[in-house]
Every structure is written in C-alpha cells, then in structure tokens.
Amino acid sequence: MKVRFRGVLQREALLFRGPAGWAEFSPFTEYDDGEAVPWLRAAIEAGWHGFPAPLRAAVPVNATVPAVAPGDVPAVLARYDGTQTVKVKVAERGQSVDEDVARVAAVRAVLPQAALRVDANGGWDVPTAVDALGRLSGYRLQYAEQPVMDIAGLRRVREQLRRAGIDVPVAADESVRKESDPLRVAREDAADLIVVKVQPLGGVRRALRIVAEAGLPAVVSSALDSSVGISAGVALAAALPDLPYACGLGTVSLMAGDVAARPLVPVGGQLRVGAVAADEELLERYAAAGDRRQWWLDRLGRTYARLAGET
Template sequence: MPAHAPRPLALLPSVEQLLASAHVVSLPMRVKFRGITRREALLLDGPLGWGEFCPFPEYDDAEASRWLAAAVEAGWQGFPSPVRSVIPVNATVPAVAADRVPEVLARFGRVDAVKVKVAERGQTLDDDAARVAAVRSALPDAAVRVDANGGWDVPAAVEALTRLSAVGLEYAEQPVPDIGGLAEVRRRLREAGTPVLIAADESVRKESDPLRVARAGAADLLVVKVAPLGGVRRALDIVAQAGLPAVVSSALDTSVGIRAGLALAAALPELPYACGLGTVSLFESDVTLDPLVADDGVIRVRDVAADAGLLERYAAPADRRAWWLDRLSRVHAVLASPAR
C-alpha cells in the first residue's frame, strides 16, 4: 500500500450508502479564515456516529480521499480507546489587525496557549509583529505559537522568527513550504541561539511520505490533523513512527470533525502541547446544539450528533449540494479503486 493511502478499505460503505447519509452545510464564519467567510462541509450520518468530509475545494480527489477515509472511520468504525478524557486547547487568532485581537480572544474564554496566523498574503512583518505583540499583551503568561502556512522563504522566515521570538514563542508552525527549507530554518535558528522550535504541518499531511520530515531532521514536533491524514488510527501510526512530539489540530471543522480530533488527542500516549481544536469558536453557528468548544482552556471528550434543525437552517444551496455529492462520488471511487 502506498504511504499516502488511507485505510482500511475493507470498511468502505457503498457510494449509495454514503450519498443516502449525506448532509451538506454552509456555515458563516465570524472572521475571514483561509480567505473564506463561509465553511462548507459534507456530514455523514453513520451507524456508529457522525463523520465529516470537508476537504478544501482546491484539493484534488486523491488528496480528498484521505478526508473521506477519516469520515468513514468516524461513522462506520468508531475511534480507538482513549487514555485521557480532557484535552487542553489553544485559541486561534486569524490574520486580523492587532486592534481586533482582544475581540477574537474573548470568544475562547480562558486559555493557556494561542496560535497566531502570520505571513498572510498582502500583509507585512510589521503586521505580524503587531498582532503577536497584541496577543502577548492580552495574555502575558500564555504559550504563544505562530503559524505561517508555508508563507515565507528561508531568509524571510529566519528574519521574522528572530524578530517575533522577542515576545517568547513556543514554536513556529510550517514557516516555509518544503522540508529542505524547514531543516535550513531550524539549523539557522539553532546556530543563532534563537529559541524557537519548528513544527511541521503541511510537510506531514501533504507529503506522500509523511515520515520524511522526521527523517530529515526538519522539525522538533509534528502538527497532525485527522482528516488530511486519513483517520485517527493512521495519524497515531504516523506519530509513533516519527518519534516526535505531536500537536493535534483541526482543519476548520465543525464539532463533528473536532470530535475526531479529540479522539486522536485522547489516544496519543503523550500530549505535551495544547491542541488546536478550539476552532468552532470561529463559526457563527455549528451543526450541533452543544458545540465542542473550550471551557477553561480544555475540551472534554464526548460524542456529538448533528441537529436536524441546524442541518436544515444551514443547508448549502442546491448547486453547492450537488457539487459536494458529485465530489463524494468521485472520491469514493478513488478509495474503492483496486489500484490502492
């Protein structure tokens, strides 16, 4: 089986079963995130629970197949046994102006860690520095981490992280897009004595070989997301093989997707960092009446079910529903292919 292939395919329901269980929603965001103001998701009502299939529109069918494998695991296989029931989570601050930071943080309540988006297209390092400084001013004792989503090149990353490290950074997530660049940034920071750890996100979930980043010595820790990696069990296997600490994060999921992230965080042997699973607070509404949001800096592991009224209220327009159902059918064919 290729390194990128989701598993186990023996559990794959028929496409007819998936289409019959599908609900497509379009949820409004409180703030723009990843350039969008509405998040679309396809939810699957499986016999063992709800699953979420919401790869971003630009992902091709092969990459999206991992997301479908994760949704099938949630709804038709269930999750591994947990070793903890309470998961610490960080707040997430999008690439907003510095004066909006207190407003964003207020939605998360008390938190001990904050992830700040940086390297946004069209913004400058001064914008990033002001945003990070505003977070530090609001939360003097919190762990602050930044996420560039691969938006810098090596020289820009070294310059930016050297400057941003003045406020005290826990780590920097994916400062540059490629594994070789990560290794170079990490080397330069260490040689300069700049105390910033490097975390790999896209270099794990978008690689055909997600372990290459560990072999290259390109990161101090991994950011793992259930859906892009093909499910909780596959993510656990990747973390075990990599031998690096892990942070569990979300992919802008509804509470259904966050439930899978909590299952991963709950099953990891060790959980040294707060997880990026508090992103439901970025939505105006959710698909469940009891959303999985942080309370006093943690989320307690529990099951969730989509609410029929909310599914109806936030149902995607007919053309978007048709687009998602067609995508589901195509991606199912990828998973079902004997070539995998």
C-alpha cells in the same frame, strides 16, 4: 465564519451518519479528488468504525488568532474561555512582518503569561522566516509552525535559527499532511515537532501510527471542521500516549454557526472527549442550495471511486 480564516469566510462540509455515529467529509473546495481521498477514509472510520479508547477525559486547546489587525486581537481572544495557549497566524499574503510582529505583541499584551505559537502556513521564504522568527522570539514563542513550505527549507530554517542562537522550535504541518510520505520530515531532521490533523491523514488510527513512527512530539489540530469533525480530532488527542502541547482544536469558536446543538468549543481551555451528534434543525438551517449539494455528492462519488481503487 466570524472572521476570515485561511482565506475562508464560509466553510463547507458534507456530513453523514453511519452505524458508529456522525462523520464529516470536508476537504477544502480547491482540493482535487486525489487529495480528498484521506479525508473520506477518515470519515468512513468515524461513521463506521468509531475511535480508539481514550486515555484522558479532556484535552487542552489553544485559542487561534487569525491575521487580524492588532486592535481586533482582544475581541478574538474574548471568544475563548480560559485559554492559556494562543496560536497566531502570520505570513498572510499581502501583509508584512511588521504587521505580524504587531499582532503577536497585541496577543502578548492581553495574555502576558500565555504560551504563544505562530503559524505561517508556509508563507515565508527561508531568509524572511529566519528574520521574522528572530524578531518574534522576544515574545517567548513556544514554536513556529510551518515557517516555509518545503521540507528542505524547514531544515535550513532550523539550522540557521540554531546558528543564530534563536530559540524557536520548528513544527511541521503541511509537510506532514500534504506529503505522500508523512514521515519524511522526521527522517530528514526538518522539525522539532509535528502537527497532525485527522482528516488529511486518513483517520485517527492512521494519525496515531504516523505519530508513533515519526518519534516526535505531536500537536493535534483542526482542518477548520464543524463540531462533528472536531470530535474526531479530540478522539485522536485523547488516544495519544503523550500530549505535551495544547491542541489546535478550538476553531469552532471562530464560526458564526455550527451543526451541533452544543458546539464543541473550549470551556476552561479544554474540550471534553465524546461523541458529537448533528442537530436536525441546524442541518436544515445551514443546508446548501440544491446545486451546491449536488456538487458535493458528485465529489463524494468521485472520491469514493478513487478510494475504492486504492484498496
């Protein structure tokens, strides 16, 4: 990675090639085998079944600003071509709300007309979230993603924001992809929109069903995938009947390396829809060491056994 993102400086992934194309299996290393099952289900869909027919040829994407110092914001934004939407990471462990406000202010100074959204990854408690979003609302936020971790807390944040007259919609991310019941957030009126990611939800088709059943606007985002994994996110965004928000699929721009000869990075604020192939030379360049490769193969075997037990 060019900068630390989600606490990660090096992203690991297992790639394989099926009859329908390249696929990515990249649950974060701290996830247990049970959490990794939907990620493998998504990879099997990509490699063996392919994706639904697209409804659009390109999808709009946002730039992503990690929890960097305000002075570093212009350099991060310069990595994105033609972006009109920016997601800013907030609530980073060890940082204050004052630092969050300064970072958002720096983004607004560089892009006065851009749509801004913030992502707390569940890092605040309810009082801090309400206070922080009240302060940040002056920067014209499009929405706040996962301000607190649990569904009940999301509902309380929404209610308190409304009572205070603070116009910041709430989006659910972890409360959708980490719940055994991803529709609970909609049933409990805990969010104005949902963020969906292909791998954690078990594939493009499963994600499409969840969006349809939730009945809420959806934003398609990445799980810090390589270009192979991002292509699955683009396929989901391209297949949604409605795509009211720019997608969080521009994260390859944050990587110092990739597996595709033509990395899937935004041009003019958009990503084109289409298959992505891994490049043999790049696969060799970024190949994991032998012991790490074996760790992933062992994990794949265990996860597949869990998946087979569920079907």
